[in-house]
Amino acid sequence: MDFALSEDEKLILQTARELSRAEFLPKAEEIDETSKFPHENVAKLSELGFMGMMVDEKWGGAGLSSLAYAIAIEEVSYACASTGVIMSVNNSLVCDPIERYGTDQQKEKWLKPLASGELLGAYCLTEPNAGSDASQQKTIAVPDGNEIVLNGSKNFITNGQVADVLVVYCMTDPSAGNRGISCFIVDAKEKGVELGKKENTMGIRGSSTCTIAFNDVRVPKENQLGPTGKGFNVALSTLDGGRIGIAAQALGIAAHALDQATKYSQERIAFGKPIAELQAIQWMIADSVTELEAARLLVHQAAVKKDSGERYSPEAAMAKLAASRAAVTVSDRAVQIHGGYGYIKEYSVERCYRDAKITEIYEGTSEIQRLVIARNLLK
Ligand SMILES: Cc1cc2nc3c(=O)[nH]c(=O)nc-3n(C[C@H](O)[C@H](O)[C@H](O)COP(=O)(O)OP(=O)(O)OC[C@H]3O[C@@H](n4cnc5c(N)ncnc54)[C@H](O)[C@@H]3O)c2cc1C
Incomplete structure (x- = not known):
């Protein structure tokens, strides 16, 4: 490749x-x-x-x-x-x-x-009782004349408080399980769309995550995205591409943390010499750059495979699994290399440490990425 x-x-x-x-x-x-x-x-x-x-x-x-x-x-x-x-x-x-x-x-x-x-835009799939198991949608969409009426609640929606357009996944046939889910484009200004409070998150604090309730929200039938009952396919195939984006986000966080740690290790003196001369520090830097480069190759592989038009679901899952772990580990080491200063907000590695964690959780937790990867091999 x-x-x-x-x-x-x-x-x-x-x-x-x-x-x-x-x-x-x-x-x-x-x-x-x-x-x-x-x-x-x-x-x-x-x-x-x-x-x-x-x-x-x-x-x-x-x-x-x-x-x-x-x-x-x-x-x-x-x-x-x-x-x-x-x-x-x-x-x-x-x-x-x-x-x-x-x-x-x-x-x-x-x-x-x-x-x-x-x-x-914002992507509205997660509900209070439908996270990793996204098939458990409770938001209901019922036809009424030329309109569809939406009722339910979504949570943890990134861009939620500022989005103009919501892509919302709803149950249209509760008896059909995940084959009863359909997708709708909803104007966020539609009557009955109610934004909850902004979540006070550990990291990515500028991204405006909130709950969104749909109370008798009426949308025209032509706002249905994809066929009736195929919403789950729309949601999952969309997440494959999303995982490349989140994996790339994780790379950026890790690269920032590593650059800061490398720089700091050459400036900080302990026992009469820069800490960069200590093998313990060199090993942390060596492991970090190796994990970052390996993850970057997986991310680029997934992106190239997507561009080729071939199925890339396992590659995207591997990229996200590896890159998000690298982000967490590299940021952790970067804080460690900074010693006490790494724990202080003036040093950006502290922010990296908090920003990194979410990459192992959203758009499928690391456990869910492992399911996707293993199922592809064991099929
Ligand atoms: C800041 C933030 C932004 C987000 N943005 C969005 C967004 O824009 N749109 C959206 O729709 N959602 C969004 N989410 C939701 C996110 O995708 C979910 O939180 C995530 O998928 C996990 O779901 P959950 O929180 O319900 O955890 P759960 O599904 O309850 O999982 C709890 C734990 O159990 C594990 N687990 C669950 N099932 C399995 C299994 N089968 N095998 C092994 N382990 C399992 C999980 O890995 C996890 O460790 C966001 C979340 C956050 C925190």
Whole structure:
């Protein structure tokens, strides 16, 4: 498999790096501290076409590869992991299913403004009693004339408080189990959509995660995305792509932590010499760079496989499993290398340590990634 970057991908890497380090990195601490949604960052990403990177140019996207997307998410997340997940959700979890399953009319109305960044999307699958076991949907959608009436509640929705467009998974036939789930595009301003309080999260504090309740929300029938009863397929195939985005976010967090740890180890003196000269520190750095590089290869492999049009579900799961573990481990070592200073918020490794953990939880926990990987081998 060829992972060499094309000229376009090299340009994306350079553009994303320059923008993120100049504009996002200096504000990341404040975003984390205040939990403020980074509207300015999203506007900058929109200007570059980064909110609909893989969407066909015909529908207002940038028409770029999944590899270009992974590279860009890593760079953005290196600077600000909150901005990384906001970008990932809009690209992978909202634009992607509308492009793959939407009618031309839906693409015109929703995909074009989502891809340009004029509108922001959220993906609404998780419920209080339907997390890893997403088939247990209790949100109900019932037809009424030319409309569908939605009732239920979703939780932990990234971008929830600021999103304009919600991709909502609902039960349309409770007797059919996961074959009774359908998907709908919902205007977040629709009457009966009620936003809960913003969650006070450990990390990615700028990403505006909240509960969303649907109380007799009426949407036109033409807002159904994909066939009736196929919503679970829409949800799971969408998560395959999403996992590449989250894996890339994890790479960015790990790369930031490793850079900081390497730099600090060369500056900090203990026992008369820089701690970088101590073998204990060198081993931590060596293990970190090895785990990061290995994970990056898996992420790029998954992206290249996706671009080839082949099934890439296990590759995406392996990429997320490895990259999220690398993010947690590398950030942990980075804090350790900083000693007491690593525990203080002025040093960004403390933020990396908190931001990293969520990558092992959302869009399928690491345990669920292992199920996907093992099932593929044992089938
Ligand atoms: C900050 C944040 C943002 C999020 N954003 C979104 C979003 O935008 N949209 C959305 O729909 N959801 C979102 N989520 C939800 C997230 O995807 C779920 O939290 C996650 O899938 C786990 O579900 P759960 O929390 O219900 O945990 P549970 O499913 O209850 O899992 C609890 C534990 O049991 C383990 N477990 C469960 N089943 C198995 C199994 N079969 N085998 C082995 N172990 C198992 C899990 O791995 C975990 O360790 C977000 C969550 C957070 C915290």
